Amino acid sequence: MAAAGLWTTSPAWAQFRVEIAGVGATQIPVAIGRFKGEEGVPQPIASIVIADLQRCGLFKTLDASADKLDETSRPVLTDWRGKGADALLAGSILPLADGRFDIRYRLWDAARNKDLGVQSLVVPAADLRLAAHRIADDIYEKLTGDKGAFATRIAYVAKTGRRYVLWVADSDGKGERDALTSNEPIISPAWSPDGGKLAYVSFEGGKAKVMSQELTTGRRRVLASFKGTNSAPAWSPDGKQMAVTLSRDGGSQLFVMGIDGDNVRRLTQSGGIDTEAAWSADGSTVYFVSDRGGSPQIYKTPLSGGSAQRVTFNGPYNISPALSPDGRWMTFIGQVNGGYKVHLMELASGAVRVLTDTRDDESPSFAPNSKQIIYATRNQGRDVLMTTSLDGRIKASLATPQADVREPVWGPDIVGAKR
Known part of the structure; x- marks a missing residue:
């Protein structure tokens, strides 16, 4: 309606x-x-x-x-x-x-x-x-009786012509401010837990680098610029570490490092591609996507090290995990009849439901109160950002520029944070 x-x-x-x-x-x-x-x-x-x-x-x-x-x-x-x-x-x-x-x-x-x-x-x-x-x-x-998430922010990437813009906006998509404009692609934005920084992958200079940017000052720094690819940054919940995908040792694998780019250590060991890290709410576990079993599926591994366990079993293709701040849910993109849709898994039971009826969904991310999910999709012939309730009943489109909008991520709930 x-x-x-x-x-x-x-x-x-x-x-x-x-x-x-x-x-x-x-x-x-x-x-x-x-x-x-x-x-x-x-x-x-x-x-x-x-x-x-x-x-x-x-x-x-x-x-x-x-x-x-x-x-x-x-x-x-x-x-x-x-x-x-x-x-x-x-x-x-x-x-x-x-x-x-x-x-x-x-x-x-x-x-x-x-x-x-x-x-x-x-x-x-x-x-x-x-x-x-x-x-x-x-x-x-x-x-x-639940906390709201209206006074929070989202970030997303828009492409118009040859120009890429990393936007920060209110949770309704309005009040947008450009954090970065580039003639080279910007991908994989990720909020710091304190809401003061965004990490992302920049292709400036012809090489993929993981960057961190302070939102109030615009100050940028390189966090990962190793030989090969540097991609998919994800802050730990305490803001002290970051998981990234690196190919510096040959093959794309997960690494964990300090937020200054120091103390780099390898987290996964496989003959496949391991990428798209997402932290559990308590920071003890890292979920990720791997094709080690022949097709992309979601796995998890303890931060302390150890063998990885497969998490998704429904469907031939499951990617882009995101964990809810309350620790109850995981959202991801799964292939259904040739289309790509937002899914929701209850972590305790493993029960999975499909939330959307569109076919080109990507990049789901939880609201900080764990009650809604934002994602990018195509709707009525245009690229849009949408939100959905966890039961899939309520969906709303957000106000965004007329452009190719991708990779939304919902920021943390920071009372009184500088905007």
Whole structure:
């Protein structure tokens, strides 16, 4: 289904129309109106909050703008319950003399006839979108009991003509900033656990090198530039090590090294190609792709060393593993009837389900709250970034440039991280 447009009386509001497919098993109805004083503010706060809640599929929204509520109002919650709302959000925005904005909002739980209290955020204009995402996270957590992931970032690579751009954007695909532009390919972006750096593979100078880049300063450094290929960087969960694929000893194998490129040691020993490392949530195990059995499948090996164990057995071709931060799940790309689709495995049981009905999926990555997966695919003839719920019911396309978009990766949940 397509979600209804959001207050389409002006282009600024209409641009936040959210296209989602599917309906969740249960949706929480939340009534939200424009914040008092929002006219003339550089970002439409309420509209961004609504788009976030709709995109995750757990909420449906009701327009409360006509009631002109703010955080000081005292609505009769039984009346709102009668209108079909389980919750109600209202707020105000006040420009301050120093150029910042004071955003105040109150959430009511109409289903339980409970006032959940007032919150306040004072932010510069540049952080208005972030503030809106944080409000959506607050609503998500108070109404579901789980942490939200709206105030997080994604990274992906776009190609337009001969130009490659490494983009960093808000979790909804908007507010994008280019971290790197190059005339040579950029592949395999990976977030550091603190959200301050991206590792990636650059082909500048005609050779594949693993690079690390600070996002606030743009400072870059070479982490791996050994003889042969250097590819597929993956940070350890504690941020102290990195797994990479190197062919310096002949044949592509997994290596682990310090984040300064020191203390390099070989992790796998096989006659095949071992690549695409992904760390378990506790950092004790490295999952990877290998063709040692004749076709690409996913294996795992202890970080301390030892024999590798095969993990995937369904289908002839399984690649691109990613582990959920909560340690429960693995997502990957598997071949089904000649197409490539996002799969989900429950690690405890080994049970696998297919989440998508497209055929050209790639690069799945978990949200930091482990509740959604982002991936790249082709949909209706164009390259897009999509998110899916873990049951595959809710899918949403993200706003991205009209370009060849590839290799999305969802950043960590870093409260107060510099953006």
